[in-house]
Amino acid sequence: MSAIPSTRPDKAAPVTATMDGNTAAAYVAYRVNEVCAIYPITPSSTMAELADEWAAAGIPNIWGGVPVVQEMQSEGGAAGTVHGALQSGALTTTFTSSQGLLLMLPNMFKIAGELTPTVFHVAARAVATQALSIFGDHSDVMATRASGFAMLSSASVQEAHDLALIAQAATLKSRVPFMHFFDGFRTSHELNKLTLIADPDIRAMIRDDHVRAHRARALTPERPVMRGTAHNPDTFFQAREAANPFYAATPIIVERAMARFKALTGRGYRLFEYHGPADAESVIVLLGSAAEVARDTAQFLKGALGVLQVRLYRPFSVQHFLAALPASVRAIAVLDRTKEPGATGEPLYLDVITTLAQALASGERATMPRVIGGRYGLSSKEFTPAMAKAVFEELAKQAPRNGFTIGINDDVSGTSLAYDPSFDIEPDSVIRAVFYGLGSDGTVGANKNSVKILAEDDDRFAQGYFVYDSHKSGAQTVSHLRFGPEPIQAPYLIAQASFVACHQFAFLDRVDVLSLAGTGATFLLNCPYSAEEAWSHLPRSVQQEIIDKQLRLYVIDASQVARDTGLGGLINTVLQSCFFAISGVLPRDEAIQRIKHMIEKTYGRKGAGVVEKNYAAVDHTLEHLHEVTVPATATSLLERPPIVPASAPAFVRDFTAIVMAGRGDGLPVSAMPVDGTFPLGTAAWEKRNIADSVPIWDQELCIQCGQCSIACPHSVIRARFFEAERLTDAAPATFKAAPVNARGYPDSRFTLQIYVEECTGCGICVEVCPAISASVPDQKAINMAAKAPVLEAERENIVFFETLPVNDRALVDFANVRGVQFLEPLFEFSGACAGCGETPYLRLLSQLFGDRLQIANATGCSSIYGGNLPVTPWTTNRDGRGPAWSNSLFEDNAEFGLGFRLAADMHGALAARLLRQLAPQLGEALVEAILSAPQIRESDIATQRQRVAELRRRLASMGEAPLVLDLLSVIDHLLRRSIWLVGGDGWAYDIDYGGLDHVMASGRDVNVLVLDTEVYSNTGGQASKATPIGAVAKFAAAGKRTARKDLGLQTIAYGNVYVAQVAIGANPQHTLLAFREAEAWPGPSLILAYSHCIAHGFDLRFGMRQQDLATASGYWPLFRFNPAMRSVGEAPFRLDSPRPHIPMQDYAYNELRYRSLASSRPAEAAELLATAQASVMEKYRQYETLARRDGSRFQPDAPAIKG
């Protein structure tokens, strides 16, 4: 557990620590509160997680009590709980970001209106607009500035720690609630060294009389009052103005709290902190981490340049602002990290303008400086010294631009300022190191460790910031580490590194890893070749860059060293040792001692054996680390291959490939879609090649059952049948095929093509393959083997495979798994975790209904691997048809999807009406056929498509009459649209449960697919109401104590909703049946799909087996409630899996989420397991009872609403 707040009575010796901004803020927030109402949202989740863990571990607050930490169903719920706890007198806090903050907004108005002291700690993040972004800017906090909350801004990790306390002290005194915010990711996730506030100082800042006063205002029946009344026009306005004196007093209260804080800790802050000469002429006004950048740049540039950093933004103290701003200033640039479309300027700019204008009007100031406003840093866009310099330069111009942008190239509206990216202000005393690694190779973890260990020295400061790509498998990470003798206040990425490490040799082909290397830097390359051979294996451009920048090149075969020393695939210790040895961060011998010390500290708990192995790895590393003599010229014949081939579509070449190459920052505004609309089918161009081993098909053994194909999470196993005569000489020699093993196809061949470049190597296909060799041990019809030897051949095979015709859907049996393998997936090659349990369902959905599918996708894993740039796995068929996909929010997806249905119903009816009106011209027979067509089976759909095509032809000959044009505008709706609402359990069980319930009660024809991982997977495994009893999850660190919600049973209660619970690994045939029945049911449908997940803690290769065990144990019974069964006199509830026949433990204890509790709290785990087992048995009995009921024993089914 990281950074547990501890009681440290000794305030004489300041204690330093290295932590991120979230931890720094939560450390204080937890200590000074009694109740935390929480909900996860990136990038604030860590604060809530820490609070929950500290509470689970019994860590007390400064009053000796352990705070109550309560996870809620949404941020709206958290805010309500906060409000209630405050009204009842508890010191209460919450942590949030972005949409979460917006969901809290109604309560924020209430809390402020009632003058209730609290501090909300916010990791500021972009609000989703044309796209979602998890990254940092101020659009969320600025959207709440009318709420009445005071707004206090921190610019660094130290400030996030200190101002968290100052905010708490000030809110208690002023009664005005505070929002304490800092930059999402840049501050929330930056590791930096800070001085911790000693407990006595925390205690001294929080006055007991203020706490008691807060309690005294609480609701109590002993002295009853009422709040939350309703007013009429006669009194509301005056009441709204009654609190003004409290706001007027707040700036002084904050100022005094800051002064008191300084007296206690020595660290001083001001409401508006001016940095620069007293006679500055040009000043930048801004808030947040960028203030550090602007300040240091101004100091570097020397001259009459100043920076005014805003800390208390609301209430905005005109008096303090004017006092802080030098009278000499002639030009001011106000920088906002948010955008307010259509406004005369962004919020801070408007405040500065107003303040200065009022001062001028009142005579307080004699002149009005020129004030320009600009936007920077949206969604964590870098704000660098080079950009700050450009802003100062703009200010110096005769006619500086207002409404400018900095950091992008706006070639559409011409707002952007030019800047020189090579401008650098960092002193040589700072060692700057950049590491390229994989998420899975431990690079980031090792670097976090390095930062923490090296910053332990009194005379060294360190900073770590980590950049990830958006894939959940094979993700590339870039670590930016700084070490120096002074505190490091450089909240921007390293541009001129003195040390660059590339931990994956394959990156050299894809990424310009040396672009960040400064002249004379050291380059460490993990390289499978010897020091003698290495040079010749480098791409020419890499060689040239090494020569041009005069880099020192070191190589090591880290994988070999790790294997030799028994560390297996863990290369992080080896490469970390190299960094210590050659980066110059410490003298070499001392560095080696330090890394051994670090190993002992890190691995000591895992036993001395692990320590010994790592020690050996360090020693072995130094023997195998070699410097390469760099030749004078680049001689390599290897060129870096293009990111995408020339045959890629223009958008992929001109946009997607740029982003894939890590050069998206350079894309101009004109390259962007104006409204967030993107084409499909881009994942196929990525060719990530992340797997070392891939499945190899054995056509002799294969029984062509389709199990591998339906289980594959990444859609890399493609089956086709084709006429034997197509196997001409054009077929590559290694192309495999076998006679179709069903009767009646003597001249047909079956093939299974593995898309090896897209495979993640998860191995699920091998585990589900039922065909076993009778003579070769462990041989199946599909087996994992090294990719490298087959890569070239398989590329050719894929080219040939794609020349084979896509199987005619009319010839495929949709009713069984064997048939479905021939349906083209329109969801392919997602960046989901290797072995993901969700994606097989989405692939199946796309195979069955993809060409008429419209998806409302709730925010979560599926929206990230489904729609996070640079690519999307959703794609089109050869006719250009495919799933139309959109993500609205996390909290509204059910309603969003219902909107799809309502529009489709409306436009379907409009099309029918127009069709009838035009029937005389179009032909009555065609019109009648279209309007009366059954559209359930695939053959029905195919026939209707032909009719609609004929209709289009006829309409084309009818000119441009309004009715014709109108009909053409809605003609798509004559084909029955398959509308699916997709999301995880966090969406369905928690945050949008109310919406989902309402949609289920609407009677409308929508289909809901819940990808049920039983936790909030995307944000890191927090408990949802789907989390089972006894499982450990974040926010349930001591094991969940309540049963999983039976959403299926709740929904069945409506009587007219199709409900199925499926597990594709337990019974894929059942899953297939449920999908088809749900789609065919003309009312609402709900499918709960068991989705194994990385957050369950087991090797996902065995994911399908775990699903099977879940069903075998009775934990996850398979069932279908089909209201349509009533019409044929059948019982609507079918229990489709057998009675529990293995103990719950045999399923559950394969997973760390259950097992870890058995290690940490064995007695409680045993008790919870017994309860879980009893619950499973009882649940099954309930279902058996339902299965015995005939249709009359369920809620009667009213007719579905017709569009």
Add this chain to the structure above:
Amino acid sequence: MLALGADSSPEASSYFPSAAAYNAGPDGYLDLIVRARAALEIPVIASLNGSTVVGWVDHAGLIQEAGASALELNIYRVASGAAVTGPEAESDCVDLVRAVRARITIPLAVKLHPHFSAFGALARNLHQVGADGLVLFNRLYQPDIDLVRLRWYNDVALSTAQDIRLGLLWLSVLSGRTPRLSLAAGTGVEDAPEVIRYLLAGADAVMTTASLLRHGPDHLSGMLARLREWLEARKFSSVAAIQGLLRDTHPDAEAHQRHAYVDSLIGYRGPYVPGDVGASTRLAGLV
């Protein structure tokens, strides 16, 4: 496994609460010792499983500090390397015991498998470097082969009462021959009869796991009651009265054991094929 997926995504630096790591691994075992000592009045003997000197010897010290009354050092090593000689395998065991002894002061028992060429000398050597007792025996993990799937079949096959004979043999031979070396027997103890047999052969202590796994913890009290019944029926005043009663006291145990072996073969009467006199005849011919 706790680190699965960690530090790979901007949204999730991990997928488990860090508290989930508490007490997992060695720390959890130490905690168990602490809790067991607190809950029990009887001595708590900890067990430490290892095979080489490197790596985990320090843990023995931690176990002692956690309050264990004694330590069973379980040396599990299948010396399968062709380069490892019998004497080397034995001296490795001795080195290991010496290393552990150097870290702890509590009684130390050593659990070994029986597949050493001269167990008597090994037992003596182990005793000399600090082993206070031996636990007879470790059963090597013995996988089976699944003929359908053509793969090794890994499972735990619990010992049965049929498995006590090897232990009986070595107990009877070792018992009393190395003074102050305590001997515990621990294979195939299903119920009181096996306890009695081991005691008669010379065991100082008898251990059972399989029977408790089969029948649950309450089985222990039944077993003790049946032991008591037997002792009373035979008028033995205590366990001590039968302990080592049937140990091999022959001055030349080796010759004595071989003689017993020959007797057993000669006396063999095949259980199957009535009327076939071949089995015993053939066996008699062999000897």
